[in-house]
Amino acid sequence: MTGTRPRARGSMLRNSLTAALLGLAACAPDDAAEAAMAAMADDGLVASLDTIPGTVWTERDWAVLTEKIRWADERGLDTLSWGDAMAALGRTFVGTTYIPGTLEAPGDEHVVVNLRELDCVTFIENVWALLRFHRDEGVAALDDPAAARDAYEAHLRAIRYRDGRLEGYPSRLHYFSDWLWNHEDRGHLRLVAGELGGAADPEPIDFMSTHPDAYRQLANPDFLEAVRTREAELTERGPRVYLPQESVAQAESGVRDGDIIAATSTVAGLDVAHTGIALWQDGRLHLLHAPLVGRSVEISEVPLADRIQGIRGQDGIMVARLEDAG
Secondary structure, three states: OOEEOOOOOEOOOHHHHHHHHOOOOOOOOOHHHHHHHHHHHHHOHHHHOOEOOOOOOEHHHHHHHHHHHHHHHHOOHHHOOHHHHHHHHHHOOOOOEEOOOOOOOOOOOOOOOOOOEEOHHHHHHHHHHHHHHHHHOOHHHHHOHHHHHHHHHHHHHHHHEHHHOOOOHHHEOOOHHHHHHHHHHOOOEEEOHHHHOOEEEOOOOOHHHHOHHHOHHHHOHHHHHHHHHHHHHHHHHOOEEEEEHHHHHHHHHHOOOOOEEEEEEOEOOOOEEEEEEEEEEOOEEEEEEOOOOOOEOEEOOOOHHHHHHOOOOEEEEEEEEEOOOO
């Protein structure tokens, strides 16, 4: 690690605040996307999509799961490293619709399953969950749909919530650095930016507690206090280690296919602005991700180093590598 440097502090971008309205403040949507999501919720359209009775699944979700698991099995993805498998399966989602706030479902906190539409975080979570399902349950598990759905929800719960336990809204890993650290603590991944010459980011994390009106769940004072406490713990644990944008091109040779990429944010109190999967293409490192621009999962047209340099509000990357024992 090359030491600590002051982070660039950008103005509070309107899109970042909009993202906060929808939960985890990464993959910031624009006003049109937010309005569309709100309209769907108001009209009951989200819940009415061919839902399988007694479940949170739609028939389309189940069809995607069976398709992806059979595809993974035919190609022996369980014999590959986690990274190579993440890159391979992630590619099959290219063209899948981007939609913001997919986890902000009505009612109490529960495991949301949506394989039809993805944001930048649920893209990573679902690719990883599918691979875990394939390795742990196997393709034969699809013969019992109810048990298979339960197993897949268990994998999502293990990935999405702190220590794999769903204990209300505050137990969700809202900040992506929390997501990374929790999985590192559980032996699922290793943060590698420090090995690549990264810098320390000591800036505090407090975006959610300083914008409670942006989160309907934080109207509950107990939830707000729990989030504030977790933010203090994350800040105390720091600093986070990241590759500054000017160092990404030089360090990219140390990044592997399937590594998890978190684009760091310049917004005060916010750690990560966007996420994706590392993918080598034509001799350069690109990003496989669910972006706002483009409205579907894609491989970045330009190398990751150039992409980060060209986006206001992002100033570097954190890099995580799934461990083969994870």
